[in-house]
Amino acid sequence: MVSCVYIESAVRDHPRASQLLQRLRKLPLVEIDHYGEVFNPRAQNFRLQKQNPAIIIAHKNKGQVLAAPEGYGLGGEHNYYFSHMLNCLYDCRYCFLQGMYQSAHQVLFVNYEDFGEQIRQTAARHAHKPVWFYSGYDCDSLANEPMTRFTEYFIPLVKSIDNAWMELRTKSTQVRSMLKQEPVNNIVTAFSFSDAVSHARLEHGVPSIEKRINAMSRLIDAGWPVGLRFDPVVYHRNYQSAFVDLLEQIFNRIDAQKLHSVSLGSFRLTRDHFRSISRLYPEEPLFAQNMNLDNGIISYPLDREREMIDFCETQLMNHIPAQTYHPCEWHG
Amino acid sequence: MLIWVCALHCEAGPVIDYYRLKKSHEVRAFDVYHGDDMLCIVTGIGKLASAAACAWVAARCEREAALAWINLGVAGAAEHELGTLFVINKIVDAETGQSYYPAPAVTTSLAASACLTLSLPSDEYREDTLFDMEASGFIYSALRFSSAELTQSLKIISDNRRQQTGKNRQRVSELVQAQIESIDRQAAGLLRLKQQVAALEIPADSWQQLLSLAHFSQTQRNRLRVLWRYLGNREFESQALLRQLAAHNTASAIIATLEQISYRDSEEL
Structure with missing residues (x-):
């Protein structure tokens, strides 16, 4: 349940902020100068805040579009990411956002036009070459769609740029706004899935696997490109049978030939994020598993990781064409 | 441990009575009243006194797995009715301009407001904020020892443009007493959060x-x-x-x- 709304004084009259305030009018409103005053202080407990997070309506002053981290993406040459929001509606225990931010409040940036301008300029710098823009790195692209109306602005924008591609990464079922628009070939909606055991234990507040498959299916039927992301794959005693069951569940409904891309990666976090999150959730089995530190990244020991990836890849290849597969490469 | 921080005995009195807290005779720096997983410290007037008391009491509680704080006191406001209870969602120090934000982690039906902390008494009423003399010192200090979710400030209106009762100690106690059930509900919510944090620590x-x-x-x-x-x-x-x-x-x-x-x-x- 959202506890209150913070708003930067400077965006109080912004049309998108006004829409949001209208929607959130029953909540206490607190004016602030800059979202960092509320979002960044150290004396905050992410775990407690996540129970009743606030919404912060803000302006993103700079860095609206950033180079994607090494290894992020689908193998394209030019990869960028942008975040119209910080933090997520859902509460997935493996998510790095819990370790990256002090606060669980959700920051909504309203100056989409500045993001749009940077996307245009970035795409123009790589004229005639495909440039990927990833949304859903610091948030779920679609989960807050009824509030943010993200797709209403960004889909027509990306459609209008010849060499731009966009990935919307989501665990939500909020596809209604997309279904109202004509499908766009260079916009891929990528649905993340974990097996049923990991989903039940680790993905708090996330819609059921069945409902997400249904949302995916509706987008495919409407002609939208859709991807599958099995990242992170989490180890547990029955991960093999659970992963096989997940693939059965998905491909009973989804025609693999119609998928744009599929990617797969095992659970990993930077050392700092792992430490922060495991301090917040000391009782969480995920962080008590046997892990190794490799080049600043904490992940499963190499033999276990190899076994998991090999198994999952083999199972996936029983369903999908090889050319759609993109492994998540993160080892240096 | 839940720590009540009040400037005056007349503000603390209803809390001490309600929870049957007992005065500690071992300490002299501040008046402290103890109960089960709870204490109340009477700090004296002003943000410096409040900050000093918070730091002092936190040092004495260093073995506690988690500390939660409630700054309870009276405040002025332009138009609000006397006796209205507010949970504070923004504290501004008038002298430094520094803002603090107690995190709204406890679900509450109480009205919320900003509070401006002044260094000197004032009868200059502002439309959009309460004003007091302790909240910024309290939160500055308490946030060194606890997170913003466990650090709350509750203010009851004692003065407005039409009526001023802040200097009448008996009346102040009556205003606090009249809200004690709501204050207790807020404290219970905060204690639950505090216990969640404390339960994760090693005995x-x-x-x-x-x-x-x-x-x-x-x-x-x-x-x-x-x-x-x-x-x-x-x-x-x-x-x-x-x-x-x-x-x-x-x-x-x-x-x-x-x-x-x-x-x-x-x-x-």
């Missing part, structure tokens, strides 16, 4: 027993703490674990044993 006695089994380097202690917190929160019985570990006489063997238990337990997710 001091079992930790000392564990450390006495071998000599641990600082790095080994850090690893040991992670493992012991995990197993403690997974409801492994600490005395049974300690008996099992007593067979090992080196730090590395103890850690290796705890790791194996953790790995086995965590495979189920």
Whole structure:
């Protein structure tokens, strides 16, 4: 349940902020100068805040579009990411956002036009070459769609740029706004899935696997490109049978030939994020598993990781064409 | 431990009575009243007094697994009715301009407001904020020891443009007393959050027993703490674990044993 709304004084009259305030009018409103005053202080407990997070309506002053981290993406040459929001509606225990931010409040940036301008300029710098823009790195692209109306602005924008591609990464079922628009070939909606055991234990507040498959299916039927992301794959005693069951569940409904891309990666976090999150959730089995530190990244020991990836890849290849597969490469 | 921070005895009195807190005769710096998992400190007027009292009492509570704080007092406002209770969602220090934001982690039906902390008494009423003389000093200090979710300020209107009762001590006590049920509900919510945090910590006695089994380097202690917190929160019985570990006489063997238990337990997710 959202506890209150913070708003930067400077965006109080912004049309998108006004829409949001209208929607959130029953909540206490607190004016602030800059979202960092509320979002960044150290004396905050992410775990407690996540129970009743606030919404912060803000302006993103700079860095609206950033180079994607090494290894992020689908193998394209030019990869960028942008975040119209910080933090997520859902509460997935493996998510790095819990370790990256002090606060669980959700920051909504309203100056989409500045993001749009940077996307245009970035795409123009790589004229005639495909440039990927990833949304859903610091948030779920679609989960807050009824509030943010993200797709209403960004889909027509990306459609209008010849060499731009966009990935919307989501665990939500909020596809209604997309279904109202004509499908766009260079916009891929990528649905993340974990097996049923990991989903039940680790993905708090996330819609059921069945409902997400249904949302995916509706987008495919409407002609939208859709991807599958099995990242992170989490180890547990029955991960093999659970992963096989997940693939059965998905491909009973989804025609693999119609998928744009599929990617797969095992659970990993930077050392700092792992430490922060495991301090917040000391009782969480995920962080008590046997892990190794490799080049600043904490992940499963190499033999276990190899076994998991090999198994999952083999199972996936029983369903999908090889050319759609993109492994998540993160080892240096 | 829930710590009530009040400037005056007349503000603290209804809380002391409601929770049947007992005066401590061991300390002289501040008047302190103790109860079960709760204490109330009377700080004196002003933000410096409030900050000093918070730091002093936090140092005396350093063995507590978690501290929660409520600054309870009266405030002025332009138009609000006398006796109205507010939960403060923004505190501005008038002198420095610094803003603080107690995190709204407790679900409440109380009205919320900003509060401006002044260094001197004032009868200059502002439309959009309450004003007091302690909240910024309180939160500045309390946030050194607790997170913003466990640090709350509750203010009751004692003065407005039409009526001023802030200097009438009996009337102030009556205003607080009239809101004591709402204040108690807010405190109960905060105590629940505090207990969530405290429950994750390692009990001091079992930790000392564990450390006495071998000599641990600082790095080994850090690893040991992670493992012991995990197993403690997974409801492994600490005395049974300690008996099992007593067979090992080196730090590395103890850690290796705890790791194996953790790995086995965590495979189920």
